[in-house]
Amino acid sequence: MSAEASSRPGKASVSTVAIVGGGVIGAGWIGRYLHRGADVRVFDPDPEAERKISDVLANAETAFEMLYGVAPVKGTLSYHSDLADAVAGAAIVHESVPERLDLKQRVHAEITGAAGPDTIICTSTSGLLPTKIQEGLDQPGNLIVAHPFNPVYLLPLVELVAGQQTAADVMDRAAKIFDAVGMKPLKVRKEIDAFIADRLLEAVWRESLWLVKDGIATTEEIDDAIRYGFGLRWAQMGLFQTYHTAGGEVGMRAFIEMFKPSLHWPWTKLMDVPELDDALIDAIADGVEEQARGMTARDLERQRDKNLVGILHALKANNWGAGTLV
Ligand SMILES: NC(=O)c1ccc[n+]([C@@H]2O[C@H](COP(=O)([O-])OP(=O)(O)OC[C@H]3O[C@@H](n4cnc5c(N)ncnc54)[C@H](O)[C@@H]3O)[C@@H](O)[C@H]2O)c1
Known part of the structure; x- marks a missing residue:
């Protein structure tokens, strides 16, 4: 060879x-x-x-x-x-x-x-x-x-x-x-609607729709909240391992102890789904157009691909996560 x-x-x-x-x-x-x-x-x-x-x-x-x-x-x-x-x-x-x-x-x-x-x-x-x-x-x-x-x-x-x-x-x-x-x-061990990943994504999507509908954040602000923060963590350690590191020396048990009560606070709208009426669709579609700053969908795809390759290379250099498959 x-x-x-x-x-x-x-x-x-x-x-x-x-x-x-x-x-x-x-x-x-x-x-x-x-x-x-x-x-x-x-x-x-x-x-x-x-x-x-x-x-x-x-x-x-x-x-x-x-x-x-x-x-x-x-x-x-x-x-x-x-x-x-x-x-x-x-x-x-x-x-x-x-x-x-x-x-x-x-x-x-x-x-x-x-x-x-x-x-x-x-x-x-x-x-x-x-x-x-x-x-x-x-x-x-x-x-x-x-x-x-x-x-x-x-x-x-x-x-x-x-x-x-x-x-x-x-x-x-x-x-x-x-x-x-x-x-x-x-x-996936059991056959369930939306499997694993889309159950997670659906929850984030639903909450994001509420944030736009309630006038709390623009699409760009929500994307910034993800891409400057926890989105970077998710790409390399996912959710549970990330939270394990958030609990200090004790790890996950300390993290759960600290945040257990918040699950009973009204931090989430849970299963309510906002109606995707014209006003909400306009707010979202106009929001992402503004975020694109003139880039077309194909331009954005190419930028996305460059960024993903960079992330995969970084993970490969650390012999970690998705980088181990490159
Ligand atoms: N878009 C995503 O991010 C995504 C991610 C994962 C899974 N999926 C799933 O993948 C599937 C396709 O989604 P998509 O986003 O590619 O949709 P799409 O609309 O981009 O593509 C669907 C394609 O199917 C073709 N088509 C329609 N009827 C057909 C037929 N009878 N025979 C053959 N081709 C036919 C259409 O011409 C079109 O090109 C869906 O089940 C979707 O849930 C989508």
Whole structure:
């Protein structure tokens, strides 16, 4: 093996991948696999899909080069006008169509009808139960949730959730494939709505909507509260380990002792959800436009990717957390 080959990031352990739905998430999956040598077959009925995917792949390629210091050795990318044609011969399929149960069920009926008996079939759903998506399928056994995070080509986490009809070995087989493409498969022990990460994010999102609605903070002030403070901590130690360090020499037990009473104070709106009426939507959408200071969404994506690569490099230098996967 040449020095260059040995320094290359993990090669995909599957040769052929099918992507059904090539929007924000589907395009991210394409970048993740294509740049690790897999052949990727895409089905998306949007006539603009190819152009949009190309834009994301250009960003993904730049991010790969920044992260690893080498250009990716790419597989081949093909677009198919027929779902069954795209899925044929794939070792793994990622469905990333819009978050509607009826649509997902319809699309998975088509996918399972076209896929081979050993093909792993993943849904990117952000929180729908896999058991619900499996309802009515002739062959539900290979279906599993593989919930990624945007941008999929850079962020390693993928939550794996089995449904009641998922065959026993599918989660482990899927985890091996994700390990090989530099991801961190997190096997969710129980099937619950929104899994782990989106339950957390939903709570923060809900509280943030209240803060805007009640006129307490702008979108920028809330983002600053995250990115100048606890957001930096979260990226490297998460929540519990961070709080362990917040309890001084005693650690977590002292932290709990100090903050136990606050859980009974009105610090949180808990489960109330503010109505997303026009006024609130305007406040949020106008707020983020103002924050962007003229940068387009694609400009912001590129800035985000540069920042993420820097964080991953710093974590790698410390042999810590997500940096251990680079
Ligand atoms: N956006 C996120 O941050 C994020 C993160 C994790 C998971 N997800 C999940 O990923 C899935 C896709 O979300 P997204 O943000 O990429 O949405 P998106 O709207 O960007 O992309 C959806 C794509 O699916 C295509 N599509 C629609 N109907 C289709 C069909 N019948 N067959 C094939 N393709 C079809 C659309 O043309 C579009 O390109 C959702 O389940 C969502 O919950 C989203």
